[in-house]
Amino acid sequence: MTLLPTIKQLLSMEAVGQSVTVRGWVRTKRETKQAVFLEVNDGSCLSNIQCVLDSFLRQNQSTNESILRLSTGASVEIIGELVPSPAKGQRVEVKCQQLKLIGEAPPERYPLQKKAHSLEFLREIAHLRVRTNTFAAVARVRNRMAFAIHQFFQERGFYYIHTPIITTSDAEGAGAMFQVTSLDLEALSKSGTPIDYEKDFFGKKAFLTVSGQLNVETYCQALSRVYTFGPTFRAENSNTTRHLAEFWMIEPEMAFAHLDDNIALATEFIQYLVAIALQDCAEDIAFFDQRIQPGLRESLERIVKTSFTRMSYTEAIRELEDSNAVFEFKPYWGCDLQSEHEKFLTEKVAGGPVVVTDYPKEIKAFYMKQNEDGKTVAAMDVLVPRFGEIIGGSEREWRLDLLEKRMEELGLAKEPYQWYLDLRRYGSTPHSGFGLGFERLLLYITGMTNIRDVIPFPRAPRQADF
RNA sequence: UCCCCUGUAGCUCAGCUGGCAGAGCAAGUGGCUGUUAACCACUGGGUCCGGUGUUCGAACCACCGCGGGGGAGCCA
Numbered sequence: 001m002t003l004l005p006t007i008k009q010l011l012s013m014e015a016v017g018q019s020v021t022v023r024g025w026v027r028t029k030r031e032t033k034q035a036v037f038l039e040v041n042d043g044s045c046l047s048n049i050q051c052v053l054d055s056f057l058r059q060n061q062s063t064n065e066s067i068l069r070l071s072t073g074a075s076v077e078i079i080g081e082l083v084p085s086p087a088k089g090q091r092v093e094v095k096c097q098q099l100k101l102i103g104e105a106p107p108e109r110y111p112l113q114k115k116a117h118s119l120e121f122l123r124e125i126a127h128l129r130v131r132t133n134t135f136a137a138v139a140r141v142r143n144r145m146a147f148a149i150h151q152f153f154q155e156r157g158f159y160y161i162h163t164p165i166i167t168t169s170d171a172e173g174a175g176a177m178f179q180v181t182s183l184d185l186e187a188l189s190k191s192g193t194p195i196d197y198e199k200d201f202f203g204k205k206a207f208l209t210v211s212g213q214l215n216v217e218t219y220c221q222a223l224s225r226v227y228t229f230g231p232t233f234r235a236e237n238s239n240t241t242r243h244l245a246e247f248w249m250i251e252p253e254m255a256f257a258h259l260d261d262n263i264a265l266a267t268e269f270i271q272y273l274v275a276i277a278l279q280d281c282a283e284d285i286a287f288f289d290q291r292i293q294p295g296l297r298e299s300l301e302r303i304v305k306t307s308f309t310r311m312s313y314t315e316a317i318r319e320l321e322d323s324n325a326v327f328e329f330k331p332y333w334g335c336d337l338q339s340e341h342e343k344f345l346t347e348k349v350a351g352g353p354v355v356v357t358d359y360p361k362e363i364k365a366f367y368m369k370q371n372e373d374g375k376t377v378a379a380m381d382v383l384v385p386r387f388g389e390i391i392g393g394s395e396r397e398w399r400l401d402l403l404e405k406r407m408e409e410l411g412l413a414k415e416p417y418q419w420y421l422d423l424r425r426y427g428s429t430p431h432s433g434f435g436l437g438f439e440r441l442l443l444y445i446t447g448m449t450n451i452r453d454v455i456p457f458p459r460a461p462r463q464a465d466f
Numbered sequence: 467u468c469c470c471c472u473g474u475a476g477c478u479c480a481g482c483u484g485g486c487a488g489a490g491c492a493a494g495u496g497g498c499u500g501u502u503a504a505c506c507a508c509u510g511g512g513u514c515c516g517g518u519g520u521u522c523g524a525a526c527c528a529c530c531g532c533g534g535g536g537g538a539g540c541c542a
Binding site: 031033039050071072088089090110111115175176236241247389391392435436440441450 | 467477478491492493494497498499500501502503504533535536538539540541542
């Protein structure tokens with residue numbers, strides 16, 4: 001099969017009257033006595049291509065009937081000549097010779113109109129919302145960023161590892177988990193007999209993964225530089241604009257790497273992705289800048305040029321304590337950084353992304369490397385203006401005795417982690433990594449404000465339609 | 467899970483102290499113009515989220531339920 005040029009390609013061509021075929025969906029139709037103007041979009045880019053049907057075509061009765069039924073949302077095939085446009089507004093246009101109405105979209109029933117719709121309304125028609133400028137632009141940026149993530153790591157010698165979606169370890173500590181079972185819950189519930197997980201599919205309790213990190217650490221200890229990029233599930237009852245029950249996470253892990261290497265990688269990673277978005281998604285970013293988040297492009301350009309502010313948790317707390325700002329939650333050493341604190345640090349103190357390091361061990365996960373001071377761990381969070389944490393990572397505790405001691409302190413059963421502890425028993429190395437929430441990155445880059453609008457079909461509490 | 471806001475035409479909303487259901491956009495029809503958020507005129511369009519109650523009378527007040535949004539917590 002030979003693929004026809006996309007509208008994106010047609011729009012960049014030199015128009016010399018060559019014959020072209022346009023296939024896509026009608027965005028608007030404007031009629032005059034002399035001509036009908038159709039704007040057709042095929043999703044290849046934000047812009048539509050203008051197709052002009054002159055009165056000559058209307059003498060053909062079947063064409064004329066098609067024109068009558070052409071409305072916003074209808075699919076069409078147009079064969080014509082690509083010519084320079086005599087009017088302002090577009091460089092080239094298609095002078096239509098043949099029009100085929102492929103699929104109608106009756107305007108009295110089709111929910112999308114030739115007007116702006118609210119994001120809330122569009123969320124209710126997730127299967128159709130991608131036909132709007134905003135959601136198509138998000139989809140294109142999402143695609144480019146997914147590809148750029150692989151490019152970034154592949155260029156640096158990282159291997160892409162597929163960690164499992166189903167896990168039987170229920171204590172990773174990263175949040176509530178969805179249970180996976182093949183048991184007949186309805187029958188069990190009616191019978192009143194206690195559940196015997198021996199009879200379940202895996203012979204024990206199983207869950208959807210909340211993180212690929214522990215698994216990818218195993219490959220890190222053989223391939224040195226690795227990363228995961230896959231779906232992640234959290235059953236937390238979170239109802240916010242920055243949480244999903246199903247989201248995509250990127251988790252690189254580097255052997256022989258310390259916290260500073262980790263921070264350098266995270267910083268370079270963000271800057272790389274933003275630079276690519278600015279360069280390869282310029283039209284979509286310009287749209288977001290104009291319609292969604294004024295000033296977006298400028299703030300993204302600044303991210304690429306400016307180095308991230310780095311401060312320890314202790315310094316961050318001091319900044320908060322010394323400020324005159326009034327916080328709902330009074331900051332003190334040992335507290336978790338609240339949303340308002342993160343906002344203050346990024347927007348008021350740094351005026352850009354902030355890397356906060358060396359958190360109290362009590363508020364971080366068991367596997368993080370314990371610092372010499374006995375109080376903190378070698379953790380790092382990257383906070384960004386507008387919504388806070390985008391990356392969470394650390395150097396890992398690679399010393400067996402210290403890791404076991406920490407697990408005991410936290411009352412974690414060691415048995416399920418034997419394979420993880422083996423990594424420290426045999427050829428252990430210092431190593432570091434982090435997790436980046438893909439949708440949060442997309443919020444940051446597109447300027448969208450609700451995470452449910454940067455994933456095609458959002459899953460959240462009481463929301464799993466489509 | 468908690469707090470606040472909200473639900474009226476296809477969409478976005480107004481609707482005063484409880485007294486005949488409204489606007490803009492969209493749509494349909496006609497007109498006009500190489501149009502481009504097209505323009506002008508006319509027309510159609512309602513389970514006022516659901517239930518119960520108060521009242522002579524409820525879109526409006528009260529209670530219960532459901533949906534949506536924002537914020538907080540948890541986190542990526």
